Amino acid sequence: MRGFKFTVVLLLLVQFFLIVHNDRSYAEENVDQSTTTDLESTENQLKFLKITEDSAEVYIKKNGSLTAIAKLMKDQEYKFYEEQEDWFVIDIGGTKGYVKKEFAQASDGQTIKNPVDYKDPLVQVSLIKDVMVHESETKQNVIATLLKGEVYSVFEETDTGYYMNIGGRKGFIDKADLIRGFLPRDQFFKVITQKQPVYVKRSGKLIQKGYMLEGQEFKRIKGADSWHLIRYGNEMGYVKMQGTIPSDGRTFKPSASSNVQVYFTTLQEVHVYSEPSLNSSSFAVLPKNETYPIFSRQGEWYVIQYGGRIGYVHPKLAKTNYMDVVRSNTTYTYDQMKVDIEELVVMYPGLVSKKIIGKSVDGRDIYAIKLGRGTKEIMINASHHAREHMTTNVVMEMVDQYALSAAKGTNYGGYNTRQVLSKVSIWFVPMVNPDGVTLVQKGYTSAKNPAYVLKLNGGKKDFSSWKANIRGVDLNRQYPVNWKAIRGPKGPAPENFKGYKPLSEPEVLALVNFTRNHSFKTTVSYHSSGQILFWYYGQKGAAYKRDYNIAKQIRSLTGYSLVDAKLSSTSGGGYKDWFITEMKMPGFTPEIAPYVGKRPVPNSYFPRIWKQNNRVGLMLANEAAKR
Known part of the structure; x- marks a missing residue:
């Protein structure tokens, strides 16, 4: 009986073992299969x-x-x-x-x-x-x-x-x-930080030069790495892109190009305003003791170019760096004269101003420059004749030196310049014949009709002896006084043709109208060859005595010989002749250099010429103040 029970128990144990074994095998088989399926599924769907x-x-x-x-x-x-x-x-x-x-x-x-x-x-x-x-x-x-x-x-x-x-x-x-971010095509950026530093490169190092203000737009020249490159005065400025965003330039007020090279120095940290008013918004700040170029003036305000836009600096927060402007011991061109006039106007607001009184045959502006604040006026002009452009050097140097002396409060040639110019304003017309001067200096290609001037010059490309305006009329034979008596060529020529009628040329008409619109106490018309002074044209009595005395004062300064009255009275058509006749006031024609023939006065002569003439303008203004 015990053996039977043992056998039954043993059989039950074996059956249990088999059941358990089969169940485990089934479970492991399903786990592996499930894992495999999941892995395959993951592999098939791995990208999502x-x-x-x-x-x-x-x-x-x-x-x-x-x-x-x-x-x-x-x-x-x-x-x-x-x-x-x-x-x-x-x-x-x-x-x-x-x-x-x-x-x-x-x-x-x-x-x-x-x-x-x-x-x-x-x-x-x-x-x-x-x-x-x-x-x-x-x-x-x-x-x-x-x-x-x-x-x-x-x-x-x-x-x-x-x-x-x-x-x-x-x-x-x-x-x-x-x-x-910024694309190469982006022209403008807006500052989104409160103060965005601006740098310039000096000796290979970036040095901060003030900052731009939040919300303001600027124009960049280009982008480089993480920097905007902007125009900072005459230098390249660097502004980090971080702290800025691209913008469309809608609020941007662009600046114009300029060749003016006048500077101020800031007296303290200075705001740059969007308008010439302290009530306008400021868009940038310049550091103290910063020297910065002036673009122009609006009233007394400095107008500058900053980051491609126009800005205004209050005149009491900076001082102008006065300097010599005119380089007069060189061949002085019309284009250089225009730049110098702009610089003088910018440097001396209220003291120097300009006016365009007409245009030449080829469309060049004829400039008049006013120096001084006085109610009485005199006028000095130059370069009626093309080859006599050294006279422009003299006149422009007068403007430059007298203005500098007045601004600094110094004496010049024994005259209290500021005091003289407070009583008498001197008008200068430094280049009456800009087309002719340019033709002499730059040749026939400077003319609008080069074939015409070549023909008048006999086919010669050397125009150094040319005296007339661009269409072959002698401007100092054009004025309506004794015009019919003038002899010379019957048609346009490089010199001496008086024209078909008085005042036919726009340059002469501009000077006549300008003169008639003023009450000049004295005029001087500079010419270049002979070291003589024409002063007489029919004056009598008190007028003769007055003009002769002034002529002697000019002679004492320049050393020029006075032309005999009888010889002077036989001429005609000249500006001095017309002015004396019509305005009944003293007029003078100095010939500034020794006779050099039919050519421009050499530049090497200028130092001597200037020494002879440097006080003439102030002397005449001082004399006019007494009349």
Whole structure:
């Protein structure tokens, strides 16, 4: 009986063992199969994931730690390109982003309607706030939220926004929500920091020169690396892109080009204003003791160019750097004269001003310069004759030196310049014949009709002996006094043709009208050859005595011989002759150099000529103050 029981127990144990063994084998077989299936499924769907939680965060590795930069939407699918133990790795705006696996699961990507592969970045953008990313420009489906503070790459631009890669999907962001990076085509930028430093490069080092102010727009010359390159006076300025955003230039007030080279020095830290008023907004600040070029003047205000725009600096916060402007011991051109006139006007507002009194045959402006604040006036002109352009040097040097003396409050040649010019203003017309002077200096190609002047000059390309204006009329034979008695060529010529009638030439008519519009106490018409002084043209009695005495004063300064009265009375058609006859006031024609023949006076003669004439203008103004 015991044996039977043992046998039964043994059989039961064997059966139990077999059952247990079969159950374990079945379970292990199913676990392996399930694992294999999952792995195969994962392998087949390795590139896609679905977010299973609300707003799953995307992290980047930054400064050794993880920082959240975005949130992905629940039930949205994305593409990933790498799987790590606890993370899916995705592309988000050109940045490697990490999504925790506990918030996502592998998927098949079938709901993705706007897939995108890698594309070259167009530009980088940064955000001014948290920004929703939509599936398309219609903004119907939000696929992610980008967090403020990071920089992303975008690959496509529309009128209203940009497309970027959001986990292998095309995501749209609105331009109004972001700060985009700068493209080469961008011309303007706006400052978004309170103070944006401006630098210049000196001896290879960047040195700060004040700063730009928040909300202001500027024009850049170009961008280089992380810098804007701007125009800072006559130098290149450097402004960091960080702290600025691209702008459209709508509030920008552009500056014009200028060759003026006049400077001021700031007396303290100085604001640059958008208008010549302390009530206008300032857009930049210059540091103390900064020397900066002046573009022009508006009233007493300094007008400058800064970052491509016009700015205004208050005159009491800076001082003008007075300097010699005119380089008169050279061949002095019309173009240089124009620049020098502008510089003198800018340097001495209220003391020096300019006026265009007419135009030449070829359309060049005929300038008159006023020096002084006095109500009484005299006038000095030069270069009626083309080859006599040394006279312009003399006249322009007078303006330059007298203005400098008056501004500094010094005496010049024994005269209290400031005091003299407070009583009498001197008008200068430094180049009556700009076309002719330019023809002599630069040749026939300077004329609007070069074939015509070549023909008048007998086909010769050397115009150094030319005396007339551009159409062959001698301007100092054009004035309506004893004109009919003048003899000479019957038609246009390089010299001495009086024209077909008086005042036919615009240059002469401009000077006549200008003279008639003023009450000049005295005039001087400078010419260049002979070291003599014409002063007489029919004056009698008190007028004769008055003019003769003035002529002797000029002689005492210059050493020029006075031309005999009888010889002077036989001429005609000249400015001095006409002025004395019509205005009944003293007029003079100095010939400034020894006779040099039919050619310009050599530049080497200028120092002597200037020494002889440097006091003439002030002497005549001082004399006129007494009449």
